Amino acid sequence: MTYSSIQAGEMHQLGHGVQTAGKSLTECAAQLRAILDEVELTHPGAAAIGRIGQWLTDQAPDLYRRRDLAYEADKVDVDVFGNPLPGAVVPTGMTRIDEARIIPAAVRAEAARAAPLFTAAARGDAGALQKLAAFRARLSDPRFATALLEQLGPRTLLMIPAAMGTRVRKALDADDGSAATLRRQNRDVLAMLSQALATATDPARNAHLGRKFLGELKQQGRTELPAPDMGGLTNPGYWSLGQLLAAAPQQAYSEWFMKTVGQDMIRWDRDYLKQHRTRFLPKDTDVYNLPAPTDTHPFQGSDAIGAADPIAALLTVAGTSRDRAQALLGDRDLLKYLMSDRRPQWAMGDHGESLGAAMESAMKGTDETSKRLAVLATQFLADDVKPHVSFNDAGDVELTDPSDLDWLSGIRDNLGRILAEHTDDIVSSFYKNYGRAPDDELTGIVDGRPIAQFSPPDIDLVLLDVAADEKGYQALLFGQIAHMRGRIDEAIATHDNTFLQNVITNDSRALGHLLEGRKQALVSRGKEADATDATFRKMVEEGIGLVPVPFAGQVGKVGLEAASSLFEDFVKDGYAKAGDWLVEQAGHGGGRTAKGFRVAANDQKAAEQMLRQMLESSSVAHGYHDRGGLERQPFAEGSPPRVKAPDQMTRYEYDNFVGWLDRHSRVPDDFGSAQTKVKVGADEFTINIGGSGRKAGDGD
DSSP, rough: EEEEEEEEHHHHHHHHHHHHHHHHHHHHHHHHHHHHHTTTTOOOHHHHHHHHHHHHHHHHHHHHHHHHHHHHHTTOOOOOTTTBBOOOOOOOOOOOEEEEOOOOOOHHHHHHHHHHHHHHHHHHHHHHHHHHGGGGGGGOOOOHHHHHHHHHHHHHHHHHHHHHHHHHHHHHHHHSSSSHHHHHHHHHHHHHHHHHEEEETTTTTSSOOOOOHHHHHHHHHSSEEOOOTTTTTTEEHHHHHHHHHHHHOOOOOOOIIIIIIIHHHHHHHHHHHHHHHOOOBBTTOOOTTTTOOOOOOOOOTTTOOBBBOOOHHHHHHEEETTHHHHHHHHHHHHHHHIIIITHHHHTTTTTTHHHHHHHHHHHHSEEEEEEEHHHHHHHHHHHHGGEEEOOOOOOOOEESSSHGGGGGGGGGHHHHHHHHHHHHHHHHHHHHHOOOOOOOEEEEETTTTTOOOOOOOHHHHHHHHHTTHHHHHHHHHHHHHHHHHHHHHHHHHTOOOOHHHHHHHHHHHHHHHHHHHHHHHTTTTTHHHHHHHHHHHHHHHGGGGGOOOGGGGGTTTTTHHHHHHHHHHHHTTTTHHHHHHHHHHHGGOOOOOOTGGGGGOSHHHHHHHHHHHHHHHHHTTTTTTTTTTTOOTEEEEETTTTEOOOOOHHHHOOOOOOHHHHHHSSSSHHHHHHHHHHHHHHHHHHTTTTTSSOOTTTTT
């Protein structure tokens, strides 16, 4: 990078002086040529004066651009002519600017040739469409992309999708089969513009658009723009920007773009919906509306092509990275709007699938921002679920108007995976039983790591919604299984009975909350919980609790200090991933679980059996039992005799092993404690969502 220091005011005067001088010299050269022509003479001086005048004229824009960079650095707002707005204060002294942001004249000339081709292609010029192919590779060059967008300007940029929509409407009305081809061509052009916009709004690049351009883009985004040849039909500029984003959903936009333009799009959407109550997302059959310029399918469960919801398109782009998603969703009020007030709008589109993807990107990490946003999400969703909850005379949950909750059903699987990643914090929250944390205390620090301060009532109300979704529930369940499996194995590996009792108490209670949440989520929607959850019972039947956690075999061989770090790595990799690993391995123990489980009546029985499997397999793996009576036992092997791994036993060996372990280990007592805590968790769930019962925590 090359830097220089200038005074913005003096650079403005210099630019103005050079521009005036260039104009004067050019006019002088023209007058001299006219006089010489009258007397039929020529002189090289006239041409030289003309060249000097043209050179000065060409230099003025670069001087003005240096002035604009200084204004931008000092956050001085200016009008379209570059003059400071009334009331603006121009700092005295020198301002440091990056000379690398000055785009060469040759690049600007190239961009000036490309810009009209985009507008011509939008109008249907086939020749312009072909010529644009030559510029495709240039769109990742920040200098070219910036010059191109400056040449087009925000208004023209946003008029292009509207012009394309007009042509699609006419093709649909003609019913000549050309609309599909036209939309593919439009997608190519809009994807190119989207790439240019993403490149030119990345402040990490040497050349990029400044605050002035983005300010104008936001202003035009909130402006009703006319659709050409549509009888006065208009569309908001941000609708057009949404079509640009929808054409290239994987485009890497900057955090700066998300915080400036992206958040303003959401605020515009909120303001628009307050004024108009709701905005219809037109389908191709809505002949009096502007259709989507590209072949987007935003309507969940439908093959109908419709106009892309600009906010859904924005969230889809944001969801491609954690930084982008956090930059967009980091504002508390905007996140609440998206999750609560915008529900009717989501019901008209993708039911929040795009929002869920962005939330997952923003909230699934172990960093403080991820955890803060995850807590906020549970608060907002809990507030929406609570008014729907009531209880019948039998004490079962009833949901009034559950279809209203389904308006945002698209986030359930994402939120399940989000909360699965924060299983450790959720288990801790059930133990602490704190109330809802204020905004400045949503996270804390324990052992140098950020933790999420979830409220148990909020989590349980969220479970009542999320657990209705198969994928959402499965993610929560696998996360809880992995967490419990790792903690039990760690406690038994280190022969730390106090730690083991804490794990049994806290994780069993958390599992009780989850299982009761699943049951009530289904029953309150008129579904049969036992039949729906047969998959979980099948997993336990096949021995998921018998599978050792990764690295468990190394405990005792590498020392307890190293073993501790291994378990930390296990947790760090993510509970959901560990849960997937456990499920993949579960088939190894097929058919070898305790007798009679095959006909288990409900998930609580399945959970209890799984807990017993975990205790048994870890006790064997780490010798957490006495050695008495192993000789000649059918489940023992080697000399001196040792217990086989449970997942390697036959059914006959396993039945004998269970009886022996009851007499030679703590498994029966630990298992009894776990059973009690699962029931406690189920009771707490009912109380937390507003039901009656014994006081949460009784019998702890």
